[in-house]
Amino acid sequence: MAAASTPGRKAAIAGAVTAGSLAAAGALSTVGAASYFARRVLTPDRQRPDDTQILAVDADSVTLGVSPDTLSPGRYGLWLDGDRGHARVGEVLEVHEGSGRVRRELLGVDFGQLTSGFGRWNQYYFASPPDRALGLRTEYVDVDTELGTMPAWVVPAPAPSDRWAILVHGRGARRQEGLRAVRPLHAAGINVIIPSYRNDLGARSGPDGRYNLGLSEWRDIEDAGLLAVQRGARELVLVGWSMGGAIVLQTLARSWLAEHVSHVVLDAPVIDWGDVIAHHARANGIPAPIGGLSRALMGRRSARRLVGVHDPVDVAKTNWVSRAGELAHRILLIHSVDDEFVPVGPSLALAGARPDLVTMERWDRARHTKEWNVDPERWEAAVSEFVGS
Numbered sequence: 001m002a003a004a005s006t007p008g009r010k011a012a013i014a015g016a017v018t019a020g021s022l023a024a025a026g027a028l029s030t031v032g033a034a035s036y037f038a039r040r041v042l043t044p045d046r047q048r049p050d051d052t053q054i055l056a057v058d059a060d061s062v063t064l065g066v067s068p069d070t071l072s073p074g075r076y077g078l079w080l081d082g083d084r085g086h087a088r089v090g091e092v093l094e095v096h097e098g099s100g101r102v103r104r105e106l107l108g109v110d111f112g113q114l115t116s117g118f119g120r121w122n123q124y125y126f127a128s129p130p131d132r133a134l135g136l137r138t139e140y141v142d143v144d145t146e147l148g149t150m151p152a153w154v155v156p157a158p159a160p161s162d163r164w165a166i167l168v169h170g171r172g173a174r175r176q177e178g179l180r181a182v183r184p185l186h187a188a189g190i191n192v193i194i195p196s197y198r199n200d201l202g203a204r205s206g207p208d209g210r211y212n213l214g215l216s217e218w219r220d221i222e223d224a225g226l227l228a229v230q231r232g233a234r235e236l237v238l239v240g241w242s243m244g245g246a247i248v249l250q251t252l253a254r255s256w257l258a259e260h261v262s263h264v265v266l267d268a269p270v271i272d273w274g275d276v277i278a279h280h281a282r283a284n285g286i287p288a289p290i291g292g293l294s295r296a297l298m299g300r301r302s303a304r305r306l307v308g309v310h311d312p313v314d315v316a317k318t319n320w321v322s323r324a325g326e327l328a329h330r331i332l333l334i335h336s337v338d339d340e341f342v343p344v345g346p347s348l349a350l351a352g353a354r355p356d357l358v359t360m361e362r363w364d365r366a367r368h369t370k371e372w373n374v375d376p377e378r379w380e381a382a383v384s385e386f387v388g389s
Contacts, residue, residue: 077122085112170242245269
């Protein structure tokens with residue numbers, strides 16, 4: 001016979017049920033938040049807003065609204081009218097913090113109209129393909145990949161050469177990101193190929209339309225390397241910016257191309273995605289347990305639908321500080337301690353772990369992937385010396 005109910009027993013049962021429901025709801029909320037954050041990390045940023053205010057324009061300067069970008073030293077580009085125009089700006093001339101205005105050198109308008117309104121900051125500085133941006137002969141080619149053809153630019157060396165460089169841009173970036181490296185490589189007698197990869201704007205999408213943090217993108221870079229080898233490449237230089245650095249490192253670990261690679265140049269590279277994801281969780285006020293759970297969900301096959309990926313993304317495989325012993329290629333590692341997007345810590349740790357392979361070129365003041373912009377002469381000299389050694 002069941003025990004008779006009492007008010008105290010009913011209250012205890014009700015309390016237990018309520019507590020259990022709250023715990024379940026809390027768990028679901030935590031998983032939901034972690035899944036959302038994971039999706040944000042893996043989702044391509046296809047369109048970005050024109051959010052740089054253009055306040056005034058004259059013959060040799062442009063006045064912009066104050067922001068961390070517009071106050072940065074160096075030379076940059078400015079997309080105009082939703083990519084229908086582009087201008088290039090130089091050093092800061094004067095700052096009026098009180099009125100939120102900064103005046104910079106105007107180096108030129110490449111196309112379109114520069115007028116008051118809004119534009120979008122361009123850290124690549126260049127806006128067009130190499131023939132138009134740099135005045136260098138350029139071939140427009142298609143690279144055959146497992147997903148179909150992907151567009152690429154090839155800049156032939158000044159004279160016949162069996163040295164080729166593959167320039168790999170970062171997450172959400174464009175191929176123009178690599179143009180800053182073309183001149184020193186071209187001057188060194190190296191053919192250059194600047195490929196696109198899956199989920200780029202204007203390229204093929206991957207099976208899930210998500211970034212895989214280098215764990216699948218490397219295959220598209222391998223295919224670009226195959227094109228170079230078919231055209232006579234016997235020696236390869238791999239160059240990567242930000243996530244492009246992570247892609248390069250996966251290429252070295254997984255591809256037959258590695259045996260052809262002589263030099264590697266990494267600019268503000270993602271050496272450890274776990275560290276980058278944790279950094280962005282802190283920056284966005286996301287509790288550490290949720291940030292940690294998001295990394296775990298990316299790698300769980302059972303959570304693929306939650307995260308929206310075709311295959312699990314094992315973040316541990318992107319930690320090249322812990323995998324430093326696997327590296328076998330000389331690396332020039334360029335990174336600024338002022339990097340706000342990919343912290344410099346793992347780069348310094350990798351350089352410390354493998355001083356036999358890694359040459360660390362440390363910048364003190366440059367935002368993410370903007371070392372060239374701040375000091376192009378130093379950047380190009382470091383790269384020229386490295387690939388010439």
